Amino acid sequence: MNIKHIAIIGAGAVGSGITQVCAASGYRVTMIDIYPQALEKGLATIQKSLGKLAEKGRITAGQQSAALEAIATSGDLAAAARADLVIEAATENPDLKLRVFRELDALTRPEIILASNTSSISLTKIGAATKRPDKVVGMHFFNPVPLMTLVEVVRGLGTSAETVAATVELSQKLGKTPIEVNDSPGFISNRILCPMINEAIYALMEGVGTREAIDGVMKLGMNHPMGPLTLADMVGLDVVLFVMEVLHRDLGEDKYRPCPLLARMVDAGYLGRKSGRGFYQYS
Ligand SMILES: NC(=O)c1ccc[n+]([C@@H]2O[C@H](COP(=O)([O-])OP(=O)(O)OC[C@H]3O[C@@H](n4cnc5c(N)ncnc54)[C@H](O)[C@@H]3O)[C@@H](O)[C@H]2O)c1
DSSP states (O other), rough: OOOOOOEEEOOOOHHHHHHHHHHTTEEEEEOOOOOOHHHHHHHHHHHHHHHHHHHHHHOHHHHHHHHHTTEEEESGGGGGTTTEEEOOOOOOOOOHHEEHHHHHHHHOOOSSSSEEEEEESOOHHHHHHSSSSGGGEEEEEEESTOHHHHHHEEOOTTTHHHHHHHHHHHHTTTEEEEEEEEEOOOHHHHHHHHHHHHHHHHHTTTTTTHHHHHHHHHHHHHOOOOOOHOOOOOOOOHHHHHHHHHHHHHHHHHGGGGHHHHHHHHHTTBBGGGTBBBSSSSO
């Protein structure tokens, strides 16, 4: 498959990161978002990140400007029409994603791959919303995308082996390490990570230890780079709650029950770093 031009849907934290990585790997990229402010913010984030990489000598000044020149932006989904592949990284909302995929299916050439960066929505379901389920695949990047090497390549029930192979190849060309996963709630990453964080919150709620004790045990005893409560603040407590609700509902087991303290904190607006307060305070 000859991919030269990639369209990225969503210019948020992850969409802008994917745009940067694709542009820095030699692809022409169109970053699309419905909000002009999101496009401006996404571009500013990319400029800052490329600047830092150049300062550290990880890319040359020439590579920095070539990457920036490779990026176009648009507020209209129709700008994806000429792309050779689409990666969707819009807001995590099932109705929104299904609508975007229906529109992309109608807009783009029938032979191109439509990938989604969803963290929790079924790729089988997204594929079924299109007339090309064999060409719909998960490309689950991790935040911050320029620094994290993993891409979970998620195979929906209808995804073809050719699509998976092409997605693995593209991920490698982007300098990432792809790992193939079958479509199941939370895939591998969130199926394991979110219940661990949820359990840490239960331990806090039940008074097994302080937040520092819980984070300290997992850092020093398990060699995790940060404790689960610190990580929850980074990921966003609303995101952790949403994934736990998906696991609980779709797998139907009590062990995935979201911790009541997690739900209370989300109700209070204590979402972690992004709101200035989660398990810790941020200025
Ligand atoms: N944040 C993470 O750590 C992380 C990690 C892996 C995967 N993801 C997934 O990536 C996706 C994006 O997450 P994010 O954290 O970047 O979210 P975000 O809120 O930072 O960005 C989402 C962007 O999508 C835009 N958008 C909404 N509707 C749109 C539409 N119809 N067309 C075009 N753009 C639209 C929004 O304006 C926003 O700028 C989600 O599916 C999320 O689950 C997030």
